[in-house]
Amino acid sequence: MIKIGYGAGHGYHTPGKRTPAGEREWSFNNKVARAFAKEIALYKGVIAKRFDDPTGESDVPLLVRTNGANSWGADYYISFHHNALAGQWGNHTGVETYIYTNPLPQSVELANAIHPAVVNAYGLADRGIKRGNLHIVRETEMPAILIEGGFMDSTIDIVKLKNDQVLANVGKSVAQSLAKFLGLKKAVGSVQDTPVQTPNQPPKIPPTQAPTPTPNKPPMSSSKLVEDGSWGPATTRALQRHYGTTVDGIISGQPRNPSTENIPSARFGSGGSQLIRAMQKDLGTTVDGYISYPSQMIRALQKKLGTTEDGIISRPSQVVKAMQRALNNGTF
Ligand SMILES: [Zn+2]
CATH class of the missing domain: 3.40.630.40 (Zn-dependent exopeptidases)
Structure with a gap:
């Protein structure tokens, strides 16, 4: 969502x-x-x-x-x-x-x-x-x-x-x-999905075949991440909850490089991130709090999640998508 x-x-x-x-x-x-x-x-x-x-x-x-x-x-x-x-x-x-x-x-x-x-x-x-x-x-x-x-x-x-x-x-x-x-699609049954009809055309949907309105689905739990391969604030918050670090949706103190530029929740600066340190510790790589380019930690994450091991975050990113899925499924 x-x-x-x-x-x-x-x-x-x-x-x-x-x-x-x-x-x-x-x-x-x-x-x-x-x-x-x-x-x-x-x-x-x-x-x-x-x-x-x-x-x-x-x-x-x-x-x-x-x-x-x-x-x-x-x-x-x-x-x-x-x-x-x-x-x-x-x-x-x-x-x-x-x-x-x-x-x-x-x-x-x-x-x-x-x-x-x-x-x-x-x-x-x-x-x-x-x-x-x-x-x-x-x-x-x-x-x-x-x-x-x-x-x-x-x-x-x-x-x-x-x-x-x-x-x-x-x-x-x-x-x-x-x-x-x-890349959103309109909900099925939404009136606006019906193309505008010109007067001479027979109606595209005869009244008897009008789609049955789908009952309003309850909104997806907000704890479910969109598996879109974009490492945004929601994904970072889920990781922060997972690792027990401060939940603010921000990966602070990062160097600007082609990977971090593809991470919308990253903030450029120095000092590194508590979350990245926790991830590095977990993945057994050098603990410095930085996502470098390429990154040993990202490579280890890719290995863990079975995606291409290049140590780089692209956008959308296969490893981020796999991470979002694993977080959603409780398998991360
Ligand atoms: Zn104004």
């Missing part, structure tokens, strides 16, 4: 954050967020959780949002905003998507996958993917983007922002491009 954290920026009452005519940014953000949630719910293997106040009454502090997404174990985070230049009407225009100044490689991929769909859905100028030291993309431990969907103080963009159909389509487009990025 892939977990998507998302939120509408600010709250309804947040000072500033409104058009020169007084419309609230949150109201625009909320419409996009709701449309996103409605569309992503049609897909299998994914669950979305909102981290702002859906009533808009309170402006949930940013730290509460990011702590919430981190402890829930979100695999991706999307924040919906609308831009402002100076709070005075002007003809500046366009859509931009933010990632952190030192983004996870997967944040870049996520932005590349979603931004063009956002630009298209607004029908506004493309201001590109930008890097910024913004709390929501910095403090989230998972790949994260912040979408600025046009300017609230632009006489051009406000036309789109005040059109609920446009905002609904933006949310839907974000969900669809995210689903494509993640």
